[in-house]
Amino acid sequence: MRQNTGLVYLTEEVRNRPNLKISGEVLVDRVLFEQRRAVGVVTASGAEIAAGEVILSGGSYGSPAILLRSGVGPAADLAELGISVVADLPVGQRLQDQPFYYNAYALKSDALAMRPAVGALLWRQSSEARGDELDMHVAVTHLLPPEYSPTGGAIVLSTAVVKPDSRGTLTLRSRDPRDQPEIDCNYLATDRDARRMLEGVKLTRRLGRYPALAQFVELEILPGDGVGDDQLADVIASNLASYGHPTATAPMGGPQDPWAVVDSHGAVKGIDGLRVVDASIMPVVPSVALNPTTIMIAERIAKAVYSQEQRGSIEAPEPSAPTTARGDAQ
Numbered sequence: 194m195r196q197n198t199g200l201v202y203l204t205e206e207v208r209n210r211p212n213l214k215i216s217g218e219v220l221v222d223r224v225l226f227e228q229r230r231a232v233g234v235v236t237a238s239g240a241e242i243a244a245g246e247v248i249l250s251g252g253s254y255g256s257p258a259i260l261l262r263s264g265v266g267p268a269a270d271l272a273e274l275g276i277s278v279v280a281d282l283p284v285g286q287r288l289q290d291q292p293f294y295y296n297a298y299a300l301k302s303d304a305l306a307m308r309p310a311v312g313a314l315l316w317r318q319s320s321e322a323r324g325d326e327l328d329m330h331v332a333v334t335h336l337l338p339p340e341y342s343p344t345g346g347a348i349v350l351s352t353a354v355v356k357p358d359s360r361g362t363l364t365l366r367s368r369d370p371r372d373q374p375e376i377d378c379n380y381l382a383t384d385r386d387a388r389r390m391l392e393g394v395k396l397t398r399r400l401g402r403y404p405a406l407a408q409f410v411e412l413e414i415l416p417g418d419g420v421g422d423d424q425l426a427d428v429i430a431s432n433l434a435s436y437g438h439p440t441a442t443a444p445m446g447g448p449q450d451p452w453a454v455v456d457s458h459g460a461v462k463g464i465d466g467l468r469v470v471d472a473s474i475m476p477v478v479p480s481v482a483l484n485p486t487t488i489m490i491a492e493r494i495a496k497a498v499y500s501q502e503q504r505g506s507i508e509a510p511e512p513s514a515p516t517t518a519r520g521d522a523q
């Protein structure tokens with residue numbers, strides 16, 4: 194069974210902890226501040242939740258939107274919406290997601306019983322890969338509704354540029370938390386990204402026409418058997434999708450990094466009591482699927498920050514215990 198963090202971390206035992214309260218279906222509007230210290234959050238319905246420390250885990254689109262509504266973001270953008278600036282930081286300015294293109298194939302009618310090969314992944318370097326980066330995925334998916342195929346069944350060989358150079362933006366349309374933010378992924382904005390995507394789709398087409406696979410394939414639905422190489426770039430550009438791996442809208446970085454919003458423990462720069470812990474703090478999109486990476490970041494920050502604090506309070510009495518006392522006890 195496919196698991197998620199809610200199932201595996203919020204076990205019955207954890208849910209029964211007296212110091213844990215879970216409130217579902219609550220939309221967070223913004224963080225409450227006293228000067229530059231976060232002291233809680235306000236929900237969309239106006240309820241205030243006080244907190245000693247606030248940790249945002251709203252994802253690469255949710256967390257930056259909360260930060261911006263709270264006054265943490267580019268000062269000029271905030272001023273336009275009449276939001277008072279708490280910290281002038283480049284929130285939402287380095288969005289990175291991986292462009293994704295579906296090569297779709299209608300299956301022959303005698304191959305409809307074929308089960309999808311979920312989990313097959315070709316992970317490789319494009320001809321323009323830098324160093325040892327694995328910048329291209331070709332993945333087999335069953336993500337195409339059968340009604341899109343004239344034969345009633347289809348397979349998809351998808352291509353993704355997983356180390357893109359292009360950077361997008363996330364900005365607010367309004368102060369209303371129910372308004373979705375404006376997301377511009379800015380895919381294939383650099384020539385190198387566009388060339389690598391084209392190379393990937395050409396490779397994927399070759400795979401689709403390879404005899405071992407072609408024997409099951411009736412026709413290429415996308416890009417389409419009639420689409421020649423000279424039209425391919427335009428067809429890709431107008432049919433791009435997302436791999437669903439947005440990152441870097443509140444990127445982590447050192448004190449000299451002009452794009453950094455949080456430090457290596459997710460603490461928002463220049464503000465006390467506020468952390469962001471989710472995929473938004475990855476400074477560069479990794480060339481893997483992001484769920485394990487996000488969980489790893491959360492575990493690492495939890496261990497580094499909170500177990501240290503806990504250890505501190507548990508171990509605090511020890512240094513003051515005189516060695517002679519131990520000797521006496523013996």
Ligand SMILES: Cc1cc2nc3c(=O)[nH]c(=O)nc-3n(C[C@H](O)[C@H](O)[C@H](O)COP(=O)(O)OP(=O)(O)OC[C@H]3O[C@@H](n4cnc5c(N)ncnc54)[C@H](O)[C@@H]3O)c2cc1C
Nearest residue numbers: 219220221250251252253255437471472482483484485487
């Ligand atoms: C279609 C799809 C398929 C994917 N498949 C895979 C895969 O197979 N393997 C893999 O490793 N990764 C996969 N990913 C990527 C992975 O799901 C994400 O990278 C990962 O979930 C990021 O975790 P997160 O905690 O940053 O954000 P999320 O998991 O998005 O969690 C953020 C949560 O915050 C909530 N939220 C946002 N704003 C607010 C607000 N204002 N108030 C209250 N709550 C709020 C959201 O509703 C959401 O529940 C997939 C993504 C998509 C979209």
